[in-house]
Amino acid sequence: MLRVSKLTDYATVVMTCLVDGAGEVLSAQVLAERARLELPTVSKLLKQLAHAGLVLSTRGINGGYRLARDPAQITVADIVVAMEGPIGMTECSTRSGSCDHESHCGVRVNWQRINSAIADALASVTLAEMTKPAARRTGSIPVRVAVA
Amino acid sequence: MLRVSKLTDYATVVMTCLVDGAGEVLSAQVLAERARLELPTVSKLLKQLAHAGLVLSTRGINGGYRLARDPAQITVADIVVAMEGPIGMTECSTRSGSCDHESHCGVRVNWQRINSAIADALASVTLAEMTKPAARRTGSIPVRVAVA
DNA sequence: GCAAACAGTACAATTTTGGTCCTGTTTAGG
DNA sequence: CCTAAACAGGACCAAAATTGTACTGTTTGC
Numbered sequence: 001m002l003r004v005s006k007l008t009d010y011a012t013v014v015m016t017c018l019v020d021g022a023g024e025v026l027s028a029q030v031l032a033e034r035a036r037l038e039l040p041t042v043s044k045l046l047k048q049l050a051h052a053g054l055v056l057s058t059r060g061i062n063g064g065y066r067l068a069r070d071p072a073q074i075t076v077a078d079i080v081v082a083m084e085g086p087i088g089m090t091e092c093s094t095r096s097g098s099c100d101h102e103s104h105c106g107v108r109v110n111w112q113r114i115n116s117a118i119a120d121a122l123a124s125v126t127l128a129e130m131t132k133p134a135a136r137r138t139g140s141i142p143v144r145v146a147v148a
Numbered sequence: 149m150l151r152v153s154k155l156t157d158y159a160t161v162v163m164t165c166l167v168d169g170a171g172e173v174l175s176a177q178v179l180a181e182r183a184r185l186e187l188p189t190v191s192k193l194l195k196q197l198a199h200a201g202l203v204l205s206t207r208g209i210n211g212g213y214r215l216a217r218d219p220a221q222i223t224v225a226d227i228v229v230a231m232e233g234p235i236g237m238t239e240c241s242t243r244s245g246s247c248d249h250e251s252h253c254g255v256r257v258n259w260q261r262i263n264s265a266i267a268d269a270l271a272s273v274t275l276a277e278m279t280k281p282a283a284r285r286t287g288s289i290p291v292r293v294a295v296a
Numbered sequence: 297g298c299a300a301a302c303a304g305t306a307c308a309a310t311t312t313t314g315g316t317c318c319t320g321t322t323t324a325g326g
Numbered sequence: 327c328c329t330a331a332a333c334a335g336g337a338c339c340a341a342a343a344t345t346g347t348a349c350t351g352t353t354t355g356c
Binding site: 176194195210212 | 298299300301302303304
C-alpha cells in the first residue's frame with residue numbers, strides 16, 4: 001500500500017501537539033493525552049525523535065520534550081527519516097550490495113530518481129504547515145522529477 | 149524505510165522485460181530467466197499484473213504474457229497500485245473509519261495532500277522511461293504539491 | 297489425449313511492526 | 327539526602343505483513 005508506519009504517523013501527530021504547545025516543555029504523559037495515544041507508544045517515538053535531534057528532552061521532574069527548532073524548519077521528510085531511516089523505495093536504493101541483480105538491473109537508476117522525487121515531496125511540507133489544516137495556502141510547491 | 153515491496157520491485161523489472169520483448173508473447177518461464185528471478189515468483193506477480201489489466205495473458209501451449217498497452221501509457225504508479233493497492237501514506241487515507249482519531253486528527257488532511265503528490269510523482273514516470281536508464285531526458289516533470 | 301502454460305488458492309517461514317514493560321539515571325523540591 | 331516524577335535504553339512478545347513455494351485445476355495447440 002506504500003505507506004509510512006503507524007509510529008511515523010503518530011510521530012507527526014505528537015509533533016503537531018508540540019507545535020501547539022508553543023515551545024513549552026511537555027511531558028510524554030501530557031503529549032500522550034493530547035494526542036490520545038498510549039503513553040508507552042508516545043514515549044517510544046519521542047525517544048526516536050530526540051535521537052534524531054528533532055526534539056530536545058529535559059530529564060528529571062518537570063522534564064519533558066520541546067521542539068529542537070522552528071516548526072517551519074522541520075519537514076515531514078525529517079520525521080519520516082527519523083522514524084524509518086533513509087527514504088528508499090527499493091532495497092537496493094539504500095543498501096548497496098543487498099541485491100544479487102544489481103549488475104544487470106536496468107531499472108535501478110530510475111528508481112533512485114523516483115526516490116529523490118518523493119523525498120523532495122516530503123521535504124516540501126513543513127511541520128508548521130501540518131498544523132494548519134484549514135488555511136489553504138495560495139500557492140503550491142513545485143517539485144521537479146528528473147527522469148531518465 | 150518507506151519502500152515498495154520486493155514483489156513490486158520485481159514487477160517493474162519483469163515489465164521492462166516485456167517491453168524489451170517488443171510485443172511478443174513471452175511465457176512466465178522465459179520472463180523468469182530474463183529477469184533472473186524464480187519462476188513461481190514471476191508467475192505470481194504476472195497474475196496480479198494481469199488481474200490489474202496491465203498485461204494480457206494467453207493460455208494453453210505457446211501461451212504467455214504481453215503488455216496490455218503501449219509502454220509510454222503505463223506508469224510506475226500503475227504498477228505500484230496493481231501490486232500493492234491504492235497509494236496511501238497513512239492508514240486513514242485509504243480506509244476511512246479505521247482510525248479512532250479521525251474526528252480530532254489535525255494532520256489527516258495534510259497527509260492526503262502528500263499522498264496525491266507522491267502518486268503524481270509515481271504517475272509521472274512511464275514504463276517506457278524505465279527501460280532507458282542511459283538516455284537522460286532533457287526536461288523534467290513538474291509535480292505540484294498543494295499543501296494546506 | 298497429451299503436454300505446456302496460465303488461474304486460483306493455499307500455506308509455511310521469515311521478517312517487520314506494534315505495543316508493552318523493566319531497570320537505570322537524572323533532577324526538583326521538601 | 328531522600329523521594330517522586332520523568333527521560334534513557336533495552337528487552338521482549340504478539341500480531342501482522344511479506345516472501346516464496348506448492349498444489350490443483352483449466353485452457354489450448356498439436
